[in-house]
Amino acid sequence: MSSSAIALSWSASSGAASYSVYRSTTPGFAPAAGNRIASGVTSTSYNSTGLSASTTYYYKVTASSGGGESAASQQASATTPAGSAAMAELFDDFSYTGTGDSSFRASWSLRSWSGGPGVSGAQWLPSNVSLVADPANGANKLMRLKATTNGAAAGSSHAEVMSTSRKFRLGTYAARVKFYDTPLSGARFYGDKTIETFFTITDYVEGDPDYSEQDFEYMPNGGWGQGNTSTMWLTSWETTTDKTSSLVSGSHDGWHTLVIHVTSESITYYIDGVARATHASRFVPEEGQYLSFQVWFDQLDAAQGSSRTYYEDADWVYFAKDAILSPAEVDAKIAGFRSSSVARKDTVP
Numbered sequence: 001m002s003s004s005a006i007a008l009s010w011s012a013s014s015g016a017a018s019y020s021v022y023r024s025t026t027p028g029f030a031p032a033a034g035n036r037i038a039s040g041v042t043s044t045s046y047n048s049t050g051l052s053a054s055t056t057y058y059y060k061v062t063a064s065s066g067g068g069e070s071a072a073s074q075q076a077s078a079t080t081p082a083g084s085a086a087m088a089e090l091f092d093d094f095s096y097t098g099t100g101d102s103s104f105r106a107s108w109s110l111r112s113w114s115g116g117p118g119v120s121g122a123q124w125l126p127s128n129v130s131l132v133a134d135p136a137n138g139a140n141k142l143m144r145l146k147a148t149t150n151g152a153a154a155g156s157s158h159a160e161v162m163s164t165s166r167k168f169r170l171g172t173y174a175a176r177v178k179f180y181d182t183p184l185s186g187a188r189f190y191g192d193k194t195i196e197t198f199f200t201i202t203d204y205v206e207g208d209p210d211y212s213e214q215d216f217e218y219m220p221n222g223g224w225g226q227g228n229t230s231t232m233w234l235t236s237w238e239t240t241t242d243k244t245s246s247l248v249s250g251s252h253d254g255w256h257t258l259v260i261h262v263t264s265e266s267i268t269y270y271i272d273g274v275a276r277a278t279h280a281s282r283f284v285p286e287e288g289q290y291l292s293f294q295v296w297f298d299q300l301d302a303a304q305g306s307s308r309t310y311y312e313d314a315d316w317v318y319f320a321k322d323a324i325l326s327p328a329e330v331d332a333k334i335a336g337f338r339s340s341s342v343a344r345k346d347t348v349p
């Protein structure tokens with residue numbers, strides 16, 4: 001045990017295919033999606049990371065088999081020693097005056113170069129990114145990305161915001177993002193296959209054996225073989241040719257907290273505290289990645305010549321290096337930054 005990690009082990013349960021691990025600082029807690037820190041664990045041990053010093057943590061483990069998830073184990077607890085091992089982390093509340101703000105530009109780059117993905121000939125415009133007041137909280141700012149079209153490639157533009165640093169590999173990634181089914185302006189045409197995203201990515205080099213990507217890609221108007229059905233795609237890439245996708249069908253219009261756990265064994269995607277997909281170890285990135293947001297068109301309804309603008313809003317983004325935080329712990333982290341008036345922090349080396 002260190003001041004930031006506790007090693008857990010338990011006895012094998014007969015018939016168990018895998019285990020889930022739950023953590024809380026509240027004794028007698030009920031295991032739930034929001035306090036799960038691992039699922040699909042096939043060994044009988046787990047290293048619980050991302051802990052605070054001098055804190056008592058409570059754990060429960062469940063076994064999963066073909067028949068579902070077992071009742072939780074007895075509660076176990078341990079208290080971390082005092083220590084100064086601060087976890088490296090990034091938090092950005094997007095509290096900038098505008099995208100021209102030098103502190104914004106130091107951390108984020110706005111794409112202006114053309115090319116894939118998406119509709120060939122569309123532009124990627126820095127002016128499609130702005131900082132707007134949060135209608136729900138006047139003290140809060142949101143980063144807004146827009147994609148506009150008039151049905152023609154030449155009349156279309158996309159948006160991308162990418163971290164200037166490529167240093168994010170193992171750990172917990174999170175963002176609070178608002179997806180929209182209905183355009184900001186103009187009519188919704190289901191032939192517009194719009195993609196609203198939060199993702200991580202290395203530099204794109206065709207054939208690079210260490211290329212990787214972990215994506216939340218929401219398509220409000222369907223696409224990619226899903227007809228007009230709103231679909232969230234959870235995709236991991238290992239090289240530019242090998243990928244695996246998990247689909248969550250249905251509208252995701254509105255605010256969502258998106259979390260990705262990337263360990264040396266697996267990648268797990270959470271939407272609002274619920275684990276939606278776990279991808280195998282070969283998809284785990286070998287190199288540091290960027291954090292990125294995009295809104296773009298994969299296809300256009302070329303029969304419609306009226307102007308329409310699709311969009312998404314990002315409230316904040318967070319990363320904890322080499323530490324796994326449950327979605328509930330991420331929420332507590334964000335609340336802590338805000339209560340101490342931290343709008344941006346980056347201690348990730």
Ligand SMILES: [Ca+2]
Nearest residue numbers: 210212238286
């Ligand atoms: Ca890889």
Ligand SMILES: [Ca+2]
Nearest residue numbers: 093094141315
């Ligand atoms: Ca914010």
